[in-house]
Amino acid sequence: MTFGALSTGKRIFWISFILLFGEIMAVRWLGIEIFAIRAFPNLIIMAVLVASSAGLASAGRKEFSAKSIPLICAAVCALVLPVVFAVNLNFHHLSLKLDRSGPDFAMALGVVSAAIICLYYLFTHLGRALGREFDKLPPLEAYSINLLGSVIGVLSFALISFFSVPPFIWVLMLGLACAYAFASRVAIGLTAVLAACTFMMTHTSYWSPYSKLDVVPIATDQQKFFGTDNYVLNSNNHYFHFATKVLEPDKEKELAELTNPSAQQKILKEYYRWLKIPFETCPRHDSVLVLGAGSGNDVAFALKSGAKSVHAVEIDPIICTFGSKLHPNKPYLDPRVHLHNEDARSFLRYSKEKFDLIEFAYLDPGSTLNSGSFLRVDNYVYTKEAMESALRHLNENGVVCLTFATGAQSGVTHRLYKTVEAAWGQKPICYVDKDWDSVMFLFGPGSKTINLPDSYMGLRKFPSTPDELKDTAPSTDNWPFLYLQIESAGIFLYIGVLLMAVIFPGILLALAGRSKGGPISGMEWGNMFFLGQAFMLVETKSITELSLLFGATWFVSSIVILVVLLLAYIATLLVVRFPQKNVHLLYGLLAVAVAVQFLFNIPADTDMSPAMVATISALINCLPIFFGSMIFSTCFSRAKSPANYLSANLLGVSIGGLVENLCVVMGLKNLTLVAGALYGLSYLCALGMFKDGAGTGAGDAGDGEQVGEKSLESNNDSQAS
Numbered sequence: 240m241t242f243g244a245l246s247t248g249k250r251i252f253w254i255s256f257i258l259l260f261g262e263i264m265a266v267r268w269l270g271i272e273i274f275a276i277r278a279f280p281n282l283i284i285m286a287v288l289v290a291s292s293a294g295l296a297s298a299g300r301k302e303f304s305a306k307s308i309p310l311i312c313a314a315v316c317a318l319v320l321p322v323v324f325a326v327n328l329n330f331h332h333l334s335l336k337l338d339r340s341g342p343d344f345a346m347a348l349g350v351v352s353a354a355i356i357c358l359y360y361l362f363t364h365l366g367r368a369l370g371r372e373f374d375k376l377p378p379l380e381a382y383s384i385n386l387l388g389s390v391i392g393v394l395s396f397a398l399i400s401f402f403s404v405p406p407f408i409w410v411l412m413l414g415l416a417c418a419y420a421f422a423s424r425v426a427i428g429l430t431a432v433l434a435a436c437t438f439m440m441t442h443t444s445y446w447s448p449y450s451k452l453d454v455v456p457i458a459t460d461q462q463k464f465f466g467t468d469n470y471v472l473n474s475n476n477h478y479f480h481f482a483t484k485v486l487e488p489d490k491e492k493e494l495a496e497l498t499n500p501s502a503q504q505k506i507l508k509e510y511y512r513w514l515k516i517p518f519e520t521c522p523r524h525d526s527v528l529v530l531g532a533g534s535g536n537d538v539a540f541a542l543k544s545g546a547k548s549v550h551a552v553e554i555d556p557i558i559c560t561f562g563s564k565l566h567p568n569k570p571y572l573d574p575r576v577h578l579h580n581e582d583a584r585s586f587l588r589y590s591k592e593k594f595d596l597i598e599f600a601y602l603d604p605g606s607t608l609n610s611g612s613f614l615r616v617d618n619y620v621y622t623k624e625a626m627e628s629a630l631r632h633l634n635e636n637g638v639v640c641l642t643f644a645t646g647a648q649s650g651v652t653h654r655l656y657k658t659v660e661a662a663w664g665q666k667p668i669c670y671v672d673k674d675w676d677s678v679m680f681l682f683g684p685g686s687k688t689i690n691l692p693d694s695y696m697g698l699r700k701f702p703s704t705p706d707e708l709k710d711t712a713p714s715t716d717n718w719p720f721l722y723l724q725i726e727s728a729g730i731f732l733y734i735g736v737l738l739m740a741v742i743f744p745g746i747l748l749a750l751a752g753r754s755k756g757g758p759i760s761g762m763e764w765g766n767m768f769f770l771g772q773a774f775m776l777v778e779t780k781s782i783t784e785l786s787l788l789f790g791a792t793w794f795v796s797s798i799v800i801l802v803v804l805l806l807a808y809i810a811t812l813l814v815v816r817f818p819q820k821n822v823h824l825l826y827g828l829l830a831v832a833v834a835v836q837f838l839f840n841i842p843a844d845t846d847m848s849p850a851m852v853a854t855i856s857a858l859i860n861c862l863p864i865f866f867g868s869m870i871f872s873t874c875f876s877r878a879k880s881p882a883n884y885l886s887a888n889l890l891g892v893s894i895g896g897l898v899e900n901l902c903v904v905m906g907l908k909n910l911t912l913v914a915g916a917l918y919g920l921s922y923l924c925a926l927g928m929f930k931d932g933a934g935t936g937a938g939d940a941g942d943g944e945q946v947g948e949k950s951l952e953s954n955n956d957s958q959a960s
Contacts, residue, residue, distance in 0.1 A: 245420070247375045248384050253420035254369045255388025256395075257413065258362070262287045263396045263797065264409050265318070269354060271451050271475050272325035275333040275347035276354065279733065281896040283358065285741045288893035290359040293744065294366020295886035298374065307364060312429055314357040319410065319433050321350070323440045331476035335732065355740045366889075368421075370882035378881040379815050379872060385885075386808040393804060397797035400448040403557060407438040447557035448794040450474045454565065457483070458503055464494050465507070468567040472534060472558070480601060481510055482534035484567040485543045509675040512696055516670075517640040518544035522685050523595040528552070528632065530583040530620070531602025535562035535570035541596075542573055550594070552579045552586045582789055583620050587628040588842070589849055595685075597629050599641040601677075618721045619787050621655060622714045624843050626662030631844065636685040646676040647701055650711060650724055655680065656701075658713040670698040716787065716841075717906040725903075741897060745890055759880050762927035764887045769921035770871050771891020772898060776914035777867065778803055779899045780836065781860040783907055787841055788853055802857070803864055810868035819873045825866055826922045832862035833918065837911040867918065874925065 245253075266283045269276050276282065325331050333347035373381045399409060414430025417423065445452040453476070457469040469483045486494065494508055514536060518524055525548070527541045532551035541549045551571065553559050559580050562571035571578050579586055583602060602620055619625065621643075629639050641659065645651040652671070659667045659680050667682035668689060678701065681689060693700045702708040714721045782799045789795045819825060839859045845852060871888070878884040895917075902910050 245422070247372050248380075250372045250420065251369065251376070251381055251384045252388040252391075253416060254365060254372070255385045256392040257416050257420060258287075258291060258365055258369070259389040259392030260395055260413055260416070261362075261365075263393065263800075264413060265358060267396075268322055268406060268409070269318075272322045273330045273333065273350060273354065274476075275330075275335050275351050278335040279351070279736055280900070282351075282355070282736070282740060285737075285893045285896045286355050286358050287362050288889050288896070289741055289744050290362035291366035291369075292886045292889040292893065293359075293747075294363040294368070295370040295373070295882045295889065297363075298367045298370025298882050308423075308425055311361065311364065312425065314360045315429065315433070318354060318357045318361075320436065323406075323433075323437050326440075326476060335729075351736065359744070366886075370886070373882045373885065374880065376881075378878045378884070379811055379876050381881055382872070382875055382885070383808060383811045383815070386804055386811065390801060390804045390808065393797055393801045397794055397801060400794045400797060403446050403448065405438075405444070405446050406441050407434045410434040410437050445557045447555050449555045449557075451476065452479075452555075452557055454561070457481070457507075464490055464504075466567060468565070470565065472561070480533050480536070481507065482536060482561065482566045483507065483510070485536075485539045486511070505674075509672070513642060513672075513675065513677060513679070514540045516679060516696065517596060517598055517638075517681075520681065520689050520691065521596050521638045521640070522636050522688055523634070526592075526594045526596075526634070528592070528594040528597045529600050530586070530598065530629075531600045532562065532578075533558055533600065535566045535568065537598055537600040538562070538573075538576055539566070539568040539570040542570060542575060546575065548575055548577070549573075550577045550579060550586075550590075550592065552581060552583050554580070554582050556580050584625055584628070584787060585789060585849070587625065587632060588788075588844060588852075590632065592632065593634045593637070594632055595634050595637050597632060597637070597639045597683075599629075599639070599643075601642050601644055618714070619716060619719050621658060621721050622716050622719050623658050623662045624716045626659055628843050630663060630683055633683050633685070636688070638681055638683045638685040638689070641680040641682075643678050644676065645678055646673065647671040647678070647707065649678075650709065651721060652678045652701070653709045653711045654714055654721055656708060657711055658715075661713040669701040670695060671701040672698050717908045718902075719907070720903060723903065737897060741893060745894060759878075759883045759887070760928070762924045763874075763878075763884065765924035766874055766921050766928060767871075767884050767887035768891035768894075769917045769924060770867060770874075771888040771893075772895035773891075773914040773917035773921065774864070774867055774871075774888075775892045775895025776899055776910050776917070777833075777836075777860075777863045779895075780907065780910050780914070781864070784841060784856055784860050785853075788849075788856060802861065806861055806865045807868040807871070810865055811872045814869060814872040814876060818876070819869065822870060822873055822925060825870050825873065826918070826925075829863060829866040829870065829918055830915070832866055833911060833915040835859055836863055837908065837915075863914070870921075870925075874928070 262284065265287065269283055321328060321330060330350060333343060333350060335344065335347050335351070369385070373385070375381075376384075395412065396409075398404075411430060411434045414426055414433065418426035418430065443453070445454075451474070453473040455471045455473060457465070457471060464486060465484045469481070471481055472479045491511070494504075494511065497504060497508070500508060518540065524541065524544060524546055527546045527549045529537045529541065529549065529551050532538050532553045535551065538549050538551045551562070553562070559571070559578060562578070563569055570576060583599075599620070621641075626639070633639065641655070643651065643655060645655075655678065656667070656669060659682055663682045665682070667680045668686055668691065669678065669680050670691075671678045679698075693703075712718070778799070781803070782796055785795055785799055836859055839856070841852070841856055847855075875881070875884055898913065899910060901913060905913075
């Protein structure tokens with residue numbers, strides 16, 4: 240396999256594009272279609288980074304030849320085809336939860352292992368190809384081109400998410416990029432076949448910035464009550480919600496009195512009952528806020544119940560269109576409805592409206608993840624601060640109604656109870672339903688006048704005994720892990736998979752042979768490694784901050800990664816133009832930036848505009864990344880073996896993805912302190928580099944300027960061509 244007539248700069252650009260685009264595509268697509276992979280947060284990212292690092296470190300030891308083509312094609316097919324046919328193969332049902340046993344568990348572990356092995360094989364080859372080209376150019380020139388390719392890769396996927404582009408386009412873009420970068424006719428043929436298969440199996444789904452959505456019409460036996468056009472909405476191959484017509488009183492009574500209902504009729508009866516409760520119990524509901532409005536069932540029921548004004552908040556733009564075009568009542572077209580396509584927390588932060596009733600309407604953005612992970616799944620909608628913000632938006636006798644799809648035995652229900660209690664300062668009214676496996680909380684000033692029996696509408700109050708409510712911590716913005724379920728056996732499984740997929744390969748990589756640029760010293764390796772770890776933690780903190788502002792969507796995450804890469808590119812250009820003589824000053828500025836990030840808190844309510852809050856938050860979160868990138872580029876400019884430097888850095892980024900799980904113990908805010916400590920270790924290594932004459936001390940300033948000028952001239956020539 241050859242590169243054809245491409246220049247070294249273009250090869251670096253396109254391989255970098257393929258690496259970033261392929262990584263994000265693997266994270267999103269594998270996580271959607273294969274349930275078992277969701278049990279391991281960041282596993283795909285860490286595996287891809289370790290594999291890329293291994294390829295970079297071994298670039299000089301083994302050539303990338305045509306002999307690899309059959310195995311590469313097999314690995315690609317082994318990744319893409321099972322994902323394309325995941326529903327038919329029942330991969331979306333595979334679980335690694337340890338209450339299951341037998342073939343399901345073994346098959347799930349086998350699927351995860353096979354995916355990781357394929358990713359390792361493919362990304363090691365890509366890393367090796369990148370490393371061979373990297374060592375042909377001055378370090379900063381190669382790195383700047385690498386960053387540009389990465390930026391375009393991330394930007395492409397951000398646009399894919401924003402415009403809801405289906406997966407067969409993802410396959411076409413990645414496959415054609417590979418065909419061009421490696422001058423491969425085989426890649427063109429394989430891309431055509433895989434894109435065709437992907438189109439056939441996924442063209443009926445909607446691919447929003449948030450999830451994969453499937454609209455499934457409700458069976459014809461329900462038309463007697465609800466008529467036509469009712470549907471079930473599945474998210475990421477799992478049930479998400481119903482969209483049903485609001486019944487007239489006679490039909491509603493007929494459904495309630497139905498004897499021997501079918502299984503689906505029974506489910507619809509239960510669902511309809513839950514919709515009614517808030518409006519039958521709350522003293523007033525002239526003004527209603529529905530958070531997580533979905534296709535509009537709660538909005539339609541609010542309108543039927545006499546609401547004069549309904550504000551509907553839904554983060555998914557595709558689901559918003561369903562409420563106007565697909566829902567049988569089309570509630571979002573009603574003039575009394577004000578639709579807001581934004582995150583619930585963002586609306587609560589900036590809105591000045593007051594409401595009689597606020598509904599958290601089964602707002603479960605992690606519903607397809609909730610028990611799929613042994614560790615962290617961030618959720619800022621159900622934190623103590625979110626509940627406090629909702630209470631501040633109530634009128635004098637207003638009520639908050641929070642419903643969730645978990646029952647009395649669920650740890651999620653217990654955490655929600657503690658969270659509401661901590662926010663309101665009182666015990667909420669709480670009902671659970673065994674058959675529907677749901678919970679409902681009523682709290683706020685108006686709930687004091689609600690006097691319901693212990694058994695209401697077939698439900699029962701929770702907790703019925705003191706022992707029924709487990710002692711669990713409330714969810715907060717610093718610890719937003721609503722779904723966290725730590726099992727001893729699950730933790731051993733989690734650690735075992737990470738050891739095999741990340742830690743052991745990382746150790747072998749550290750001991751492996753070097754690229755053709757030659758070995759690097761231990762201090763140089765440590766400097767790059769710790770910079771990579773700290774970078775990953777700071778990036779994670781930035782993503783969580785902006786997720787708190789705008790919601791945890793693929794688009795938001797892509798934009799954060801894009802900004803991070805652009806900052807690194809700008810920092811590289813500055814170091815090229817103005818070679819740094821005093822790296823100690825940069826570390827000092829970095830320490831100040833990290834301290835400011837640690838002290839900064841996003842306000843729960845503010846009079847500032849959303850743009851101003853976002854700008855301030857972005858600036859504070861970007862400063863550590865900017866100064867860290869300047870330090871990286873300054874050290875990298877002295878590299879005699881750029882591929883080995885980048886290899887050590889990527890390995891550090893990968894291990895940083897593992898270290899970030901410390902937030903489960905110490906909270907998200909303290910990730911900044913861990914990042915600061917890692918930056919400190921990189922500084923100690925930098926001091927050792929200076930002492931050994933391998934770094935960027937003042938005595939090397941003249942050489943640094945020459946390297947910078949040479950890199951700039953070469954980069955300008957490359958861009959001009």
